[in-house]
Amino acid sequence: MQRLLVLKETFSSLDVSQQQKLLIGSAVAVGGVLAYMLLQPRKAKVVPLGQGWWGEGKKPLSEDGAIYPFKVQTSDKEIEDLHARIDRTRYADPLEDGDFQYGFNSTYLKRVVSYWRNEFDWTKQVDVLNKYPHFKTKIEGLDIHFIHVRPPPANNQKVIPLMLVHGWPGSFYEFYKILPLLTQNHNGIAFEVICPSIPGYGYSEAPHKKGFDSLAAARVFLTLMERLGFDKFYLQGGDWGSLITTNMAQMKPECVKGLHVNMIMAKRGFKMLLSIMIGPYLPFLVGLTREDVRRLFPFFQKNVVEILKETGYMHIQATKPDTAGCAVNDSPVGLAAYILEKFSTWTDLKNRDLADGGLDRKFSLDDLLTNVMIYWTTGSITSSMRFYKENLKGDPDKREDSLIGVFVPTGLAAFPAELMHSPKSWAKTRYRNIYSYTYMPRGGHFAAFEEPQLLADDVVKFVKKVETV
Template structure:
């Protein structure tokens, strides 16, 4: 072998060694973090003076006539809207013509029956309890069944710009006996800190990874050291991290926005793009590829995220106490995140799956609690250098896991990449319809997927 040949062989061998070493580095999971400060105080003032009240107190949603009439007066005093461009629906954002229809319904039909809507929101038992300096609100529904019926605790976690309202149609299905299952769920639905009636942190740093401890403590206080978790959006991130950080406490985790964002996951996604049929059932390739249109869609829809991950208080100040801005900002997400094609419809397709009452219920929670600013701070806390450098995207989830993939979700991750994180992925189902707000849009479909998952485990 000549000198040039030997050099070539050495170069190839070294290249292979470097690639293999780099792959091993990428593939090495991050260990679950050790939480040193289990009692980290998130409330206002000096935590040294804090003594936690562990009582669980009933809570009722109740607002005075004055509060509702003040809202009506604001809706009667709306600005002069710029007319949409000719031939434009929701492509530039919320169509101002349709926005005026929504506002008219809100200030008349909806507010005229606020007592009925308030009763609807109170149909489930609500509670509050104090955890790490914060008053945490939650819904707790116990099934009415015979003592011999199997009952599994289930923690349901919402995201932004949703709320506990997302789960109102699925709660009765989960807590009732039916022919499709020989068990029922005891359902706990908390408002995340800073959302709705849950108190916001007064200190910096309450990211998803730290919310996990608050949620775990909530379940333990209720009396459930072991439980199932289901979540979407931030609920998916928090739910997965609860399962990854506290595997002894989680029976299984079901998510409808599964993701893996590690460098290895991105590499696998790129590799699979060259021949998707080797990695994905042909029926579902269009959930993931071609990648460029999906990347373009994420860019189009992620402007809000850049705002909230950098200056949440600025955009929050423009929205708090402003029902017009709040409705436009939030309802636009319920349009395009349900199906991006709805941008081409003059009403944003909002009423294809939702009612104005249900959408306005969610808006009212943000408006009445002045929680839009505090709900958005989780983006800055999660996308900060400290959180991103922690390597949580490489912590493996060892408990049984399931992923429900609704076609019009903002993003999907192929199972080949998911399995690096969800190493016990027992179920993945693809659905040809549905988007980001699955529990509210297709509650029966999501319910069936949860039941199928739990049956496999039990």
């Protein structure tokens, strides 16, 4: 108080001209400080990297960071055991005209299993899997499997590192058709592609401790890219891969030059609610296009009801994965029905009205059964199902990654038969730097497996846009 009185007396002792100069100088100084504060670039919030140890027992003092080659192998004993289990299968009779409305139709299942037992050549498919170089490396106590595919050498070609991440019930094999499309020369750019297996899926070791979620997977894959010598790279993912790559971009945005996803995860909130209420009548007021309206409405019949019909598996896997896992890990036919039903319905919901589930419309039985065999031979179905429990045991909207936006350049591919359509206006609630948003002409949930050319073209278009800015 005394200091204020002294300042007041000092100010009063000045003449008017001096008082005016002092006031102007003070205003300029304060304005300069405010301008500096406002113009300073704000550092985007990031998701903390954290740390983890998922191996057996206690964490050792050091971990071997070597990368070593890996090959998929099989044996006569493995195939004989598979055939013996198939031969002992007990089938349930299907309902008349049940098609795929009740799940995998057992009449068609018998045809698939007959092909699996008598014509499918697993030894040949192992050679197909080994077409690309496989590797493993130890990260946070787990053997992490990945394939690493480099483009053919060419003059005046910029090689861009790109990680592709799969989801459930897929595998790294989903990307085998898109790999040659990405590694070819696209008018001066080509991709060097890394496809890891999520821990607990296929040839990546399953976590031995509770709590391994998408954030842990993101950290592991960031370590993998660092170990491979990449400090700047692009990411692409669908299903769980979409969330994992999104988390990677949130953890180390300085390393992620661009993020491309084909399953778009928007934040729920007032904006979404308002869109649902007003969208059918005045879509332009809530940022919806005609195509958004066509894909979204009637919202409850086309989205909410269908999601309820198709997420029973998720409730099981998010609560009691080990119980259901006991059955499908023991029966190859049960495993095939459980996995392949998703490749039917998630490709197109209309496939539920077909006796064969429409499986051969987008896929060959060799490709579908190869994916099933990756789960069967590694015994990884239960550990893959646990990923749901680890990610959904709390409120997803309150997780730290849900509260922080994604600020890296982002490309979004909206496939029409995806389980849930997310308009660009919704996507902006999470992805704050959208460079491209594409309404894909066809395709569903398994984009790289179903429509490799469409997805590859969109990835190339997005990356070129980022690279030229």
